[in-house]
Amino acid sequence: MPNLAFDTSHPLAGGLVLVSFVLLYQDRLYSMLNVYALHALVLALAVAWQANIQNAPHLYVTAGLALGFKAIIIPVALRRIVERLGIHREIETVVGIGPTMLCGMALVALSMVVMLRVTAEAAPIAREDLAFALAVVLLGLLVMVTRRNAVSQVVGFMSLENGLVLAATGAKGMPLVVEISVAFSILIAFIVIGIFLFRIRERFDTVDIGALDQFRGERR
């Protein structure tokens, strides 16, 4: 069954793109966190499958990290932060959902065209994974750009980072993948702690990035 490897990794990577789309039209923080947990779960499955077909047991560490840390601990922690700090649960978007979705489709098409064209020589699995991974990265950027709320921007960044992990595990035999995924988890932990510290000191009136725009440091 030479194609089982490909046939399974393809829908898993494609599923990640799909969940990124679902993330794109969420307008409530809690549902966004739930979708992000699903995103991390799909990533964990995709990475575990890569570990299986590449015979690379160390990738199970990355998969476990995605499952335990990103799919469970981070969403729960963020949910408690949102609860305790009383952050607005509706997300203000910069553009409407329609244009955002169209933009997202264009980005997916772009990443397919670019990546499939330039990776003609690479192995088919790596090719598909890279194209899907770039789509997830670009969709993550789109989420960050279209949201005005800091927590949802962080969720966008974390989904972007999931795309990077997918790309790194799809590139067969890439060294330092586990180290890089651990480094990213530390980064994310810092961000989440950062949100918490920002609010617990009551320095910000709102964790709304729109408030940041008012600050140019020169209007004192």
Next chain:
Amino acid sequence: MSFALARIELVLLIPLAAATLLALLPGYRLTARLNVAATLLTFLAALSLLFTPHPPPGPYLLVDDLNVVFIALNTFVGFTTSVFSASYVGHELETGRLTPAYLRFYHAMYQLLMCAMNVALMANNIGLMWVAIETATLTTVLMVGIYRTHEALEAAWKYFILGSVGIALALFGTILVYVAAQPVIGEGLDAMVWTTLVAHASKFDPALLNVAFIFLLLGYGTKVGLAPLHAWLPDAHAEGPTPISAVLSGLLLNVALYAVLRFKILMAANAAAVAPGPLMVTMGLVSLIFAAFMLYRRRDIKRLFAYSSIEHMGIITFAFGMGGPLANFAGLLHMTMHSLTKSGIFFAVGHVAQAKGTQRIADIGGLTETHPWLGWSLVAGIVAIAGLPPLGIFMSEFLVVSSTFARAPLLAIPLVFGLLVALGALFLRLNGIAFGEPRGETHPVKASYGPLFAHLALVLAAGLYLPPQLVAWFQHVSQLLG
């Protein structure tokens, strides 16, 4: 050879050991001195690398003629900044802006930053280089937010988010380089070792390399502070402690640029890949002209010099983008001169802000009367950074402009235009800050002039006379850069 290897490790291990020690030790006097001693030892270890043959490159670390220049500069400015930092944080403790616990944290982070930057400069592995630059970013984010004021936290947050996006893009580029290398070199560690990559680059898929370079340029370009991606830089400079502004401008921007240069060499080794030069020239010119105009409306003195850093990083990126022996030589010289001058200016600005109790330009005036030493050194620094003779930056800017005129006269017009616009803005500010009636409140300040004068003297000396050995060395490195 084992001796040489040991010294490479010393450059990395001294800061790491010092970071641990400084995190544990209490007391301002002891820790500030220890901080200086550690950076001095690191500098001496780095200096010894200059004068001995390089060890063969390993799978993780590499010392060659290119990065040894960066390492020496990095550790030197790291050392002088730690001297400045000692007197700066003393004042901050007295005024209560820093508490002893935060000071301990600050010193540990300073050493960790030094360690991360040295790892990034010595990395022979593109994955390790990425991890090191990420660590350096994280430590500076923490230090920018250390005052915990509303503005400082917002600046740190902005830096964090933009820096993370940049870092994510750079990682995607790094993965693509590995994917391009893997069919040729094979799986595993070798396909991420820079020396191996360059040796085999001609056989890589050029289209994949092109896409990879765009991601790397955007990603690391964010950290260099190139124009469309610069938004974090002025806030981070203005709100953090001034020693960190000096290290950010003088060193971290260089480290990110060094990463871009490494990948530029990789691209140049593949004849079919797109030339990286025009991309870098465009980004450099845009940054230069944009920042030159932004200089006019600054009301915060540290923000003014942050924009000036964007301007100069633009010039340096432009020079390296032009390529060729002369432009590369000019780029290297300009980078060295900018690091020395800009960190020197921040040393002066840090004490000025302490003496005046504010960073607002409107409240700073007549410095040459109230604080002659500080005032006149700031004047010298601004004259130097504006690119007037006889100081070092004049020479490097002159070389950049003349090499551009020789090769692409049309590009020289926007370049000279940007330089003149920036010159005008700096002189407009210089007049108000340094001369005329003293304005604003004035406190006495215990300044440490040593690092400031050392930097200005080096810049002046380089403007008057460059030792032939140094010229030969820079020429050799320019050849390497292609």
